[in-house]
Amino acid sequence: MRFLFIIVFAFLVNNPSKALEKDRAYFAGGCFWCVEESFEKLNGVVEVISGYSGGSTENPTYKEVTYGNTGHFEVVEVIYNKNIISFEELLKNYWINIDPFDAYGQFCDKGYSYRSVAFYQNDKEKKFNKKVVTYLREFKKFYKAENRHQNFYKVYFQNYLRYKKACKREETLKEIWNK
Numbered sequence: 001m002r003f004l005f006i007i008v009f010a011f012l013v014n015n016p017s018k019a020l021e022k023d024r025a026y027f028a029g030g031c032f033w034c035v036e037e038s039f040e041k042l043n044g045v046v047e048v049i050s051g052y053s054g055g056s057t058e059n060p061t062y063k064e065v066t067y068g069n070t071g072h073f074e075v076v077e078v079i080y081n082k083n084i085i086s087f088e089e090l091l092k093n094y095w096i097n098i099d100p101f102d103a104y105g106q107f108c109d110k111g112y113s114y115r116s117v118a119f120y121q122n123d124k125e126k127k128f129n130k131k132v133v134t135y136l137r138e139f140k141k142f143y144k145a146e147n148r149h150q151n152f153y154k155v156y157f158q159n160y161l162r163y164k165k166a167c168k169r170e171e172t173l174k175e176i177w178n179k
Helices: 002-014 032-040 062-067 087-095 157-166 169-177
Strands: 022-029 045-053 073-081 116-120 135-138 142-144
Touching (some): 022 032, 022 045, 022 087, 073 142
Antiparallel strands (some): 045 073, 045 142
């Protein structure tokens, strides 16, 4: 029995695929409820948090970001295990879930805070050579959105589906990406 315990312990200690190496990535793609849903479905994503980034106002509220002049965007913080999913895979998921050609927002949400932004934290993440209207910005700080915005698509599922359908998000994405 002791021998079996030693074998199992050695396997767990020496198996790097089981180690949780967390990293964070930040994306804005219009309504953070929809962006949150698209990332939470990915294997290797530990948590997705809705919030705000890119502006100058500290600890902004949803109302301030949407109707004020904070300079912030609706952003999701994606916490992921880099041993399971890479930043590049997150970026691929991001692109197929936004409209990178809409300079005024995303789908039915229009305005500065709803524009698409891929935030970078180092030079490797900064490389991008396509001509789209999605901003590429250096990440500075993330502010978590109010609790009612966290997991909105799960908690208010019916309302979320009505919103998503009314905005024609799925149809627009199919049109753009030929899905």
